[in-house]
Amino acid sequence: MRKGGSNWVDGENFFDRDTELEALEERVREGTHTLLTAQRRMGKTSLVRELQRRLAETGEFEVVFVDLEGAFDPADAIAEIGVQARPVHAAWDQIKNRFANLLRNAGDRIEELSVADLKVTLRAGIGVGNWAQRGDTILAALSESGRPVVLAIDELPILVNRLLKDETGQVTPAGKREVEAFLSWLRKAGQDHRNRVMMILSGSVSLEPLLEQAGLSAQANIFPPFDxxxxxxxxxxxCLEALARSYGVGLGPEVGRDMCRRLRCCIPHHVQMFFDRLHEHLRRAGRKDASLEDVDKVYVQEMQGVRGQVDLQHYEGRLATVLGRAGYTVALEILTATAVKGDITTETINRYRNDFMTRDAHDGCGAPAFDHVLHVLQHDGYLEPNDGGYRFVSGLLEDWWRGRYGQSFVPVFDR
Ligand SMILES: Nc1ncnc2c1ncn2[C@@H]1O[C@H](COP(=O)(O)OP(=O)(O)OP(=O)(O)O)[C@@H](O)[C@H]1O
Ligand SMILES: [Mg+2]
Incomplete structure (x- = not known):
């Protein structure tokens, strides 16, 4: 088993998750769509990739993986689905036929075009007025390809968020209409091609709080969640022992357990990161065997040091994207208050809520409602209920947050 790095993993580098793979395979075989949810870095993309790899290997299924992170509107999303359908030969032949006008210029070179070039070509023929119809054509081609298709759509919530909000983070009526239209289309496609195209939706932020904020929760109800x-x-x-074996590191069970206790919540990416930092530390020290002292040193100096902070920025970036500037400021305060104290009581939460309401009334910056911020923090796995209040789910994230913002923090009621 090789180290995971920060991108998705599959095959030999994919560890465990047998129960989840079995459950998802059962859903696919029963023709059920899925909304895959989990907090950040839990291995959602890897799980879907590995499921698709295994299902493709049986020869019974076709698989298509679509990443909507770069999509700005429904037409981009449809072009992306179209171009990613290329490996499904029967579907691709049909798509080429139906889009013949567009693809004619490429002539015989079409099979040599890069995915990016092909997407630009397809995208040119898809616009505001016809994306749904073009999408129907592509889905029908997939549906009639001979084998059932597992269509994974990753980062759908990023597109939904982009469509929904203006630059201040406020939901706009036009954005809401566009999201409604796109999700209705997706829902209808899922129903029309039942048992032939099984969709698995996922993303690095949660879809549900976004839809709830926009009053569109019903749009996702043909996609039963899988957490x-x-x-x-x-x-x-x-997993740590398997990695240790691969890299010739001596790592006893008590060392592994100590690492997990520090993380508190064993998010696969954090487990991988911890091993990687420990391995590098041992290499620098010219040793092979890891001790509890090594773990302590690596946790404090490496995981929470400058390099650890880079990973934290990844979290912050996503939170800022989904909450907008004003909502993000609220999240920052709540998370810092929680990290500094170890938990946050309902009473403190209420103080923040009141403070926020007063400030919002003054500057009218269009912050999403305070409770929406809390909902996202809970849904995306930052905070969990604890004795009537909340605490961080992950020990690592809590330590990161305290390290980064704790020192300059002044509680709202002390100002
Ligand atoms: N089953 C697994 N076995 C080994 N490592 C894993 C596994 N799942 C996840 N990882 C580790 O976590 C990292 C992140 O995985 P992945 O990108 O699949 O997570 P994600 O939940 O999709 O993240 P994001 O929230 O950023 O979209 C991988 O690079 C890998 O190091
Ligand atoms: Mg992912």
Whole structure:
């Protein structure tokens, strides 16, 4: 098993998740669509990629993976689905036929075009007025390809968020209409091609709070959620041991358990990161065996040091995207208050709510409602209920947050 890095993993580098793979395979075989949810870095993309790899290997299914991170509107999304359908030969032949006008210029070179060039070509023929119809054509081609298709759509919530809001983070009526139209189309496609195209939707932010904020929750109801949980301590320790074996590192179970306890929540990416930092530390020290002292040193100096902070920025970036500037400021305060104290009580939350309402009334900056921010923080796995209040789910994230913002923090009621 090789180290995971920060991109998705599959095949030999994919560890555990047998129960989840089995459950998702069952859903696919029963023709059920899925909304895959989990907090950040839990391995959603990897799980879908690995599921698709295994299903494709059986020869019974076709698989298409679409990433909408770069899509700005429904037409971009349709072009992306179209171009990613290329490996499904029967579908691609049909798509080429139906889009013949557009693709004619490319002539015989069409099979040599890069995915990016092909997408530009397809996109040129898809616009505001015809994306739904073009999308129908592509979905029909997939549906009639001979084998059932597992269509994974990753980062759908990023597109939904982009469509929904203006630059201040406020939901606009036009954005809402566009999201409604796109999700209705997706829903209808899912129903029309039942048992032939099974969709798995996922993303690095949660779809539900976004839809709830826009009053569009019903749009996702043909996609039953599947919640991907962190690894248990036992699984995470086994993963650390497997990595240690691959890299010739001596890592006893008590060392592995200590690492997991520090993380508190065994998010696969954090487990991988911890191993990687420990491995590098041992290499620098010219040793092979990891001790509890090594773990302590690596956790404090490496995981929470400058390089760890880079990963934290990744979290902050996504939060800022989904909450907008004003909502993000509120999230920053709540998270910092929680990290500094170890938890946050309902009373403190209420103080922040009141403070926020007063400030919002003054500057009218269009912040999403305070409770929406809390909902996102809970849904995306930052905070969990604890004794009537909240605390950080992940020990690492809590330590990161305290390290970064704790020192300059002044509680709202002390100002
Ligand atoms: N099953 C797994 N086995 C081993 N490593 C894993 C597994 N799942 C995830 N990882 C580790 O976590 C990292 C992130 O995985 P992935 O990109 O699949 O997560 P994600 O939930 O899609 O993240 P994001 O929230 O950013 O979209 C991988 O690079 C890998 O290091
Ligand atoms: Mg992902």
């Amino acid at each position: 991907l949980k962190p690894w248990s301590e036992e699984t995470a320790v086994s």
